[in-house]
Amino acid sequence: MANEIYGLVAEFDTPGSLLRAAEGLRDFGYKKFETYSPFPIHGMDAAMGLKDSILGWIVFVFGATGLTCGFLLQTWVSVYAYKITVSGKPLFSFQAFVPVCFEVMILFSGLAAVFGMFTLNSLPELYHAMFNHPRFAIASSHGFFVSVEAEDGLYSEVETWQLLEKLGGKHIATVEA
Amino acid sequence: MDTQVFSEDPSRRQKLVLGGHTFASISDVVCKPIEDKAPTWWLIGLMASLSFLLLLFSMLGYLVWEGIGIWGLNNPVMWGWDLVTFVFWIGIGHAGTLISAILFLFRQKWRTSINRFAEAMTIFAVMCAGLYIGFHIGRFWVAYYLFPIPNSMQMWGNFRSPLLWDLFAVSTYFTISLLFWYVGLVPDLATLRDRAATKTRKFVYAILSMGWRGANRHWQNYERAYLILAALSTPLVLSVHSIVSFDFAASQLPGWHTTIFPPYFVAGAIFSGFAMVMTLMLIAREIFGLKDMVTLHHLETMNKIILATGTMVGYAYAMEFFVAWYSGNEYEAFAFINRAFGPYAWAYWTMVSSNVIFPQLFWFKKIRTHIPTMFVISIIVNIGMWFERFVITVTSLHRDFLPSSWEYYSPTWVEVCQFLGSFGLFFTLFLLFLKFLPMIAISEVKGIMPEANPHHGETHHG
Incomplete structure (x- = not known):
């Protein structure tokens, strides 16, 4: 060397x-x-x-991905994969999907914040x-x-x-x- | 009012670290319990906790072997100590997130002395809660049905049910809390690594701290990550207990079907969590000599939060009764009169006196700053908040719409032992935490000391 x-x-x-x-x-x-x-x-x-630091942008992208994934998962499950009517509610009850969308968004963002930080720091x-x-x-x-x-x-x-x-x-x- | 606390001038503000500590002595004091030989009381405590943990495992084993019939649950009381204790533990966890995230966003610097401790409490409490929710389904081996996993039955969960929201909320909450805690730990693990006297110790802490070296380029991303996690955890913690309350509120049972539940549950969760932090902290600061970092000022501030949230809970109790009357709904009115004067009146009045009356004593500064009294009150609040969940869950169920099926629910010995056992799990993990990880956030406490300000000592504010 x-x-x-x-x-x-x-x-x-x-x-x-x-x-x-x-x-x-x-x-x-x-x-x-x-x-x-x-x-x-x-x-x-x-x-x-x-x-x-560019970390905020990384988290934003992952958070948006999480939100989309959460919404698509619930919609696909409820409307296509497992059509089951519960107490007469429509299959596509987007109002009821809000909590899970939110949680999945937080989960993706949090994981991105932590692992993004470690990656940016090359740890x-x-x-x-x-x-x-x-x-x-x-x-x-x-x-x-x-x-x-x-x-x-x-x-x-x-x-x-x-x-x-x-x-x-x-x-x-x-x-x- | 004590103007010192609220003064805007930093030089006149209440000191957060007493005893003339330097950066080096802070590391020494916090690392001492980890580096010293385990004291006898710790070993005794661990043995006791482990025996309760064993009790928990035996009860869970019995439950899996025999089925849910070994609990006292039956029609109409389908939710008993399982759900009561689940909500109790998850609520306790919330104070940790409040301290680590919400107080961080509000720049409450006093939080640095207690946040690590409270976050550990959060994680262990959520583990206890998760265990309850996992086993209360009865057939634990098919718990994976809860998750949206492709399976040979082509079956998927019902996303219109609060119970499934709850699964997402609690598992996200656990994951984020664990990550937040770990991120906070990394610089302190590096401190432990650099101080390590033995090879094993150095190796383990080196792996855990991932090569952290305190470079400013690291701190820059680290601080940003910490801020983002705090900003994510704040709505998360509010959502988790709101969703837990939806488990009840989205049903159509009198006494459960109310819109006040989400804020009421969140306030109660923070209330119970602070009481638990107080109980544990008072013991730990006494034993580990942390009085310079967890000062009377810290304890008094926590008592003020207990007072504030206790008052909110009291308001919610009163408002539930008001709405039961004002709505003119006779079922709702019956549920509440039954709550206060029915067969479970003893539980109701235990709850009211523990949660509403005793915390009001904190209006007096003498009581707020008297350690034995606050210890007793914190335990009373812990008990009271367990009873709150008992009252909500059981009194609404035990007299349903059909008087012929009315029943008086009592737990069986299995439920009681499992409840005691969950404390075994909690305290086993907590004692291990006290021995092997820094219970005070070393780098954060240093960061709030006046000496940490780069302009410290410059004479422009004579």
Whole structure:
């Protein structure tokens, strides 16, 4: 492998300094960098220059599919597959189909929200270079980290290192891929 | 009124985490019960719960072997403790969804300390409810008839029946609640993975957390998913208990056939669920030393919700009687007079006193903030809400339109044992949850601490 270094990692003390570091990297023109925190930080998406999540649209499509499937299932069952008159009601009683349509829509949307989220995040991903960093274990408890990937066009081990230092990063280190 | 709670200025708002905690110490406190050796009381509790679970399995085995005749059900009371307990459990579940979804949409930050706990309660309660609904059909081995599955008999369900809506509602509710709970757990499972001292522990939590690393690109989609799930669960929880109430309301029985049922059932469900959260939470915060995170402020807020929903339930009781009189329908009037003064009057007045009178004590701040009293009231509400379902189900059935078939229904020992056994299932799962999963949402609690605000410490509000 030509590229054995994943990138540089720096540690920050507070959510605020992490946010400013992200802004600094964004303003410098870096694209392939990431911040890690034990909880989501307000304003970080803008600080990193990220676009809005597309998850809502995925859920919308699946929800609409669920609604349609629920309606078609009930209509097909009641009108074609198993014609049985109950208390004189018409076979196509669409009013009575509303609850099941709604539930199937919610079911499809919920499944899309959860599995869509995992897919967009490419999880499960049990191996990741960041886990090679010895200090990274605290990122899920009280650590705030920035990583800059070696694949970023602006990456240079010396200059990026200096920038991270200037932004207030501590324990700066390279991480192997 | 306590202006501190309602203050708009964040620096003057009631603190949600006390005791000067840091991000690291929150992880420590919440993970401690999981990482420590199981305490003796936990083992004793688990043994007791397991014996009740065994009781449940024996009763279900007996039921499958012998048939539904071992229950006290007979014409005209065709629904007894089976449906009563089903509605009881499903209602308890609703508080968990209310806390996790509705309070999230309303930005009620105090919910973060109790939502994990309440969601676990939801899932286990819905499992108990599902078990009841599965077995009450009698021939459990053909329960798959309920689902729209192509079969050799060319037979399909009746989608114009509320009972089939109920199946879709409850199974969707269970699936979505489980997913919502799991999504919330993922960052905390990663915390447990990173703290793990043994290889097995690390392996298991690593698999469960799926490689979560708290990257902001993950958090972005995660927060969106969480918001969407909350927005989906909110109408879902309202629909589930509305549909449960349709099981009754869509029939033509006096006492059941009323339009007030959906909102009345939803309010009652939240009422009973909060009482159950309160009962369990008071014990857990005492035992696990979580008083800094589940503060008196949290408990008081929950008591206010119990008071509000209890009052709604009381209003519904009164309105049912009013409508029975105002409608001029003599069958409806008979059903309600019979409810209050007939053979089941004891159950009716137990229900009224537990659900309407006792929660009214929460108007007093002294009682709202007195832990032993609120514990007792929460148990009274739990009992009262079970009786509510008993009163609705049984009193409407036991005197039907033909006086010669009037009957007084009592449960058999099998029904009683199965009911006790369902608590065994609930508490077995709950104790396992307390031992192996974080009972407080670690990442969410950290997120509402003042230090989590990126502008914390900046001196613009001197």
